[in-house]
């Protein structure tokens with residue numbers, strides 16, 4: 593990559609509304625406000641304009657409870673802009689090191705630019721491995737009444753999904769158990785069902801839920817207990833009767849080493865936006881795979897740039913389980929054309945150079 597002198601770093605604010613508010617046990621998401629980032633390598637452009645220059649895109653989409661605030665993110669991106677002006681990528685990454693969403697944007701733009709210059713898809717730049725055509729994804733099913741939930745799962749299965757993750761924890765445990773029972777009754781044994789409680793349950797509630805979920809062949813319960821409860825998840829796991837435990841919010845509190853040392857999880861959820869970048873998430877994925885813990889990559893209900901970056905991250909992980917990447921449906925609008933096709937329960941991985949999201953910045 594050219595030195596910092598030829599790298600022009602810009603960012604611009606966006607606000608994406610959700611098609612309908614997303615209820616979770618820890619709050620409601622009704623819009624996604626963040627920053628689109630562009631890194632232009634003018635050292636590449638033959639002409640005076642940027643038409644020929646190599647470009648990298650990034651996205652910082654803060655989420656309350658998971659990342660820094662929008663204001664802190666903006667301040668960090670301003671520091672990164674100054675760092676690119678006077679230094680280069682490493683100075684810019686240092687300037688945003690403690691703001692995870694801002695670091696996600698800068699690191700993704702740098703990786704996208706480098707992969708673009710090498711004319712290779714981002715996932716192959718990350719893993720230097722063979723071509724990967726598709727990655728398995730789960731459908732994300734919002735909270736709702738039993739009949740609403742059955743209808744949503746039926747619709748997802750009709751679109752080819754064979755793995756569905758259902759939001760639970762918004763209503764009481766009995767109501768959620770009834771929702772799962774009705775869904776399993778409706779779709780039969782061939783669809784993998786996972787649930788995500790977002791820290792909602794006490795140990796006793798989680799025990800009750802797990803007992804019945806085992807009867808309905810639920811494969812994974814995500815974050816049943818509060819993020820701090822490491823021993824609690826380990827104890828639950830010992831008596832989970834075949835239902836896997838995934839830790840999501842707890843990854844931010846404890847890190848994957850402590851989770852694995854405590855034998856607290858069968859899977860960890862890796863959110864690149866919340867972890868500071870796909871590079872950070874990829875290192876975590878490699879580490880937990882060594883310890884036979886499954887890495888599940890998910891978005892934070894992001895725009896197409898970060899969401900597609902997460903698809904490339906998943907594609908760079910060997911034997912990745914179904915990931916939470918089919919979240920474009922929650923957005924009423926997006927930053928640009930979606931290069932990822934969802935079909936047969938998988939995301940078709942873009943094979944263009946870089947992330948593959950041209951047209952997100954002034955139609956380019």
Ligand SMILES: O=C(O)CCC(=O)C1=CC=C[C@@H](O)[C@@H]1C(=O)O
Nearest residue numbers: 616731732757890891892893916
């Ligand atoms: O994992 C998925 O299927 C999609 C992503 C997803 O469910 C979430 C994204 C961001 C915050 C939460 O609402 C939720 C989660 O807890 O995993």
Ligand SMILES: [Mg+2]
Nearest residue numbers: 788814840861
């Ligand atoms: Mg979760």
